[in-house]
Amino acid sequence: MPSPAPSRHEAGPHLSARPVVHPVDPGRPPYVRISVVPGDEPTRALTLPMRPADDPDAREIMVCGPLRGGLSCAHEGRVTSGGLVLADSARPVTVSGTAGSALAVLRVPRPLVPYPDDVLVRTTGRAYDATTGVASLLLPLLLSLATAEGPWGAEAGRDGLTTRLMNQAADLLTSLVAEEAERNACPGASGLSDADRRAVDEIRRWVNSRLPDPRLRPDAIAEAHHISVRRLYKLFTGENGTLSRWIQQRRLEECRRELGRGGGTAKVQAVAQRWGFATAAHFSRCFRARYGMSPSEWRDHRTEHDTAEATPPPDTLQETGRAAHLCAPSAHW
Amino acid sequence: MGQVLRDMTAGQECEAPRLWQDAFDSLIAPVRLVMRTSPVDVPPPAITHLGYLSLLLVEAGPSQLSRTPRHIARSPGERVAVALQQSGTALLTQDGRSAGLEPGELVFVDPRRPFTLDQRESFRMLLVSLPRQTLGDPADHLFRLTGRAVQGRSGVVGLLIPYLERLSLLAGQVTPATGDLLAGNTVEFIALLADELLGRDQEPPATTRARLVPRVRDYIDRNLRDPDLSPERIAEAHYISVRYLHRLFEGEGTTVGRLILRRRVEECARELTRRERSSPTVSTVARRWGFHSPAHFSRAFKGVFGMPPRQWRRARAPEEDLPGPERPRDAQRAAVN
Numbered sequence: 001m002p003s004p005a006p007s008r009h010e011a012g013p014h015l016s017a018r019p020v021v022h023p024v025d026p027g028r029p030p031y032v033r034i035s036v037v038p039g040d041e042p043t044r045a046l047t048l049p050m051r052p053a054d055d056p057d058a059r060e061i062m063v064c065g066p067l068r069g070g071l072s073c074a075h076e077g078r079v080t081s082g083g084l085v086l087a088d089s090a091r092p093v094t095v096s097g098t099a100g101s102a103l104a105v106l107r108v109p110r111p112l113v114p115y116p117d118d119v120l121v122r123t124t125g126r127a128y129d130a131t132t133g134v135a136s137l138l139l140p141l142l143l144s145l146a147t148a149e150g151p152w153g154a155e156a157g158r159d160g161l162t163t164r165l166m167n168q169a170a171d172l173l174t175s176l177v178a179e180e181a182e183r184n185a186c187p188g189a190s191g192l193s194d195a196d197r198r199a200v201d202e203i204r205r206w207v208n209s210r211l212p213d214p215r216l217r218p219d220a221i222a223e224a225h226h227i228s229v230r231r232l233y234k235l236f237t238g239e240n241g242t243l244s245r246w247i248q249q250r251r252l253e254e255c256r257r258e259l260g261r262g263g264g265t266a267k268v269q270a271v272a273q274r275w276g277f278a279t280a281a282h283f284s285r286c287f288r289a290r291y292g293m294s295p296s297e298w299r300d301h302r303t304e305h306d307t308a309e310a311t312p313p314p315d316t317l318q319e320t321g322r323a324a325h326l327c328a329p330s331a332h333w
Numbered sequence: 334m335g336q337v338l339r340d341m342t343a344g345q346e347c348e349a350p351r352l353w354q355d356a357f358d359s360l361i362a363p364v365r366l367v368m369r370t371s372p373v374d375v376p377p378p379a380i381t382h383l384g385y386l387s388l389l390l391v392e393a394g395p396s397q398l399s400r401t402p403r404h405i406a407r408s409p410g411e412r413v414a415v416a417l418q419q420s421g422t423a424l425l426t427q428d429g430r431s432a433g434l435e436p437g438e439l440v441f442v443d444p445r446r447p448f449t450l451d452q453r454e455s456f457r458m459l460l461v462s463l464p465r466q467t468l469g470d471p472a473d474h475l476f477r478l479t480g481r482a483v484q485g486r487s488g489v490v491g492l493l494i495p496y497l498e499r500l501s502l503l504a505g506q507v508t509p510a511t512g513d514l515l516a517g518n519t520v521e522f523i524a525l526l527a528d529e530l531l532g533r534d535q536e537p538p539a540t541t542r543a544r545l546v547p548r549v550r551d552y553i554d555r556n557l558r559d560p561d562l563s564p565e566r567i568a569e570a571h572y573i574s575v576r577y578l579h580r581l582f583e584g585e586g587t588t589v590g591r592l593i594l595r596r597r598v599e600e601c602a603r604e605l606t607r608r609e610r611s612s613p614t615v616s617t618v619a620r621r622w623g624f625h626s627p628a629h630f631s632r633a634f635k636g637v638f639g640m641p642p643r644q645w646r647r648a649r650a651p652e653e654d655l656p657g658p659e660r661p662r663d664a665q666r667a668a669v670n
Contacts, residue, residue, distance in 0.1 A: 136499050137515075205384075209385045
């Protein structure tokens with residue numbers, strides 16, 4: 001029978017200490033969590049999502065990784081295997097790991113993953129090769145964070161640090177989705193010649209290093225690379241859209257990164273100003289259009305939250321009970 | 334990229350090939366690079382870019398890299414670097430500090446101020462450079478981090494080093510769009526390390542303080558009778574470290590230990606004033622609340638109430654007739670108090 005709540009005495013052979021489970025605080029926005037599902041069943045199959053799918057607020061994008069061995073994922077009749085599984089709680093999957101291995105599950109609230117549903121349909125519900133690409137960066141981090149004491153030492157509960165590390169994992173999940181979405185969208189090379197490709201890469205790098213500069217306009221960029229503006233535009237047409245749109249998108253991404261560092265000290269107004277937006281209102285509009293929430297909402301999502309409690313007050317006991325169920329094997333097997 | 338070159342101490346010093354100079358110049362900042370091997374044996378540097386991040390994998394024989402005030406005057410340096418030593422030992426000197434770099438150790442390098450990097454033997458090193466302004470706040474405090482080897486398997490560095498090593502392997506294989514995102518991810522990771530080393534993360538934010546302190550106080554009240562109640566136990570129960578617990582209480586005007594003591598004394602005092610048919614002795618009450626030494630209890634009580642327990646009890650209940658059998662012993666204890 002599954003035990004009610006994860007405790008340090010429940011740790012399996014590959015968990016060094018108690019798993020990290022943060023109880024839900026009803027008054028705060030949903031945040032990133034890592035749960036560990038103990039691996040005590042030889043033929044364990046875990047159904048993701050681990051919470052009722054009929055709760056619309058609970059939609060999460062998840063990455064599941066085995067503490068050892070590999071995984072296979074069954075979804076809509078298709079079975080894939082690899083080192084980690086990316087799943088959307090709106091579309092359940094069944095995950096099977098190497099016999100006896102515990103599974104670490106990173107859970108990111110859906111609103112924090114800035115891609116539309118059709119992108120998620122294409123990228124979730126399958127296993128990924130965790131030896132390459134973003135997956136090879138995310139999996140080791142997830143496993144380290146899931147073994148509660150982790151390499152960052154026994155000082156679990158250093159709020160700022162733990163929150164930022166969780167956010168780091170969530171960011172890599174976002175990058176994983178983006179990487180796969182791009183692979184799906186443009187499987188072939190673009191029409192550019194090798195020389196043109198190198199030129200584009202060089203210009204991108206140059207622009208990337210100067211994003212906050214208000215002088216970053218097509219004529220200045222062209223001049224810095226000794227080409228005409230017309231050639232510049234030609235190089236940048238295609239799947240990436242126009243140069244100006246790309247610059248705008250990169251700037252918004254950097255704003256999101258800055259605000260996403262959390263701590264509650266970043267001022268939306270200051271960020272907007274620094275990045276050349278005419279007004280904070282204009283910035284908020286652009287941000288919301290791209291990311292589905294206001295800059296301050298995003299910032300608040302990323303700020304420190306409380307550590308787990310030894311004896312939670314009664315109103316969160318139910319939540320803890322549910323959370324415990326999430327970490328236990330589901331009843332049907 | 335390249336083979337590991339043998340240490341050719343017999344060889345002459347020579348200016349490094351143009352390719353190497355250019356690599357450092359553009360990726361980090363203009364430096365003087367001297368290699369103690371023949372230039373013809375030095376393979377080209379392995380450079381990859383991820384968005385605004387640049388990775389330079391250096392593999393060579395004994396070399397010395399230096400950035401002088403003249404270099405700085407010519408170009409101040411808009412980028413910041415993290416150097417990860419992978420094989421061989423080096424000595425990095427900046428801001429008056431010298432750090433011996435062993436394999437698996439990293440160091441922050443700030444090109445705004447002079448530094449030297451002395452690779453004593455054949456080596457392999459990964460340099461990650463990023464625009465200074467992307468680092469944000471830690472960029473203003475780099476002088477506290479330079480010239481110090483960061484090592485260990487614990488803390489953020491234990492997570493970051495494997496990440497950087499894997500990043501250098503996959504950097505050449507991701508698309509530009511993925512590279513842009515990974516650049517941002519990596520900068521955040523490096524900034525987190527910087528904040529951890531600077532001790533920034535250890536400041537409990539006001540919101541956490543507001544939540545945790547009442548919970549700790551409540552926990553203390555509920556467990557006052559437990560003789561094992563201690564800062565260690567409290568910290569463990571709240572999934573925080575003792576050091577963090579003490580920091581939380583820094584603003585409370587007391588320490589956890591003193592708070593426990595005071596609360597116990599207060600509870601004893603409350604019991605001692607209860608008008609009951611059979612009032613327990615002072616020592617009984619004290620023992621019940623975790624005080625095993627009468628002298629210790631008396632001292633603690635005096636510290637809180639300004640007078641010993643018995644005196645306090647008498648002051649609170651002057652008319653009460655204390656039970657007979659206890660009195661002779663009381664008289665004896667009064668002498669001690």
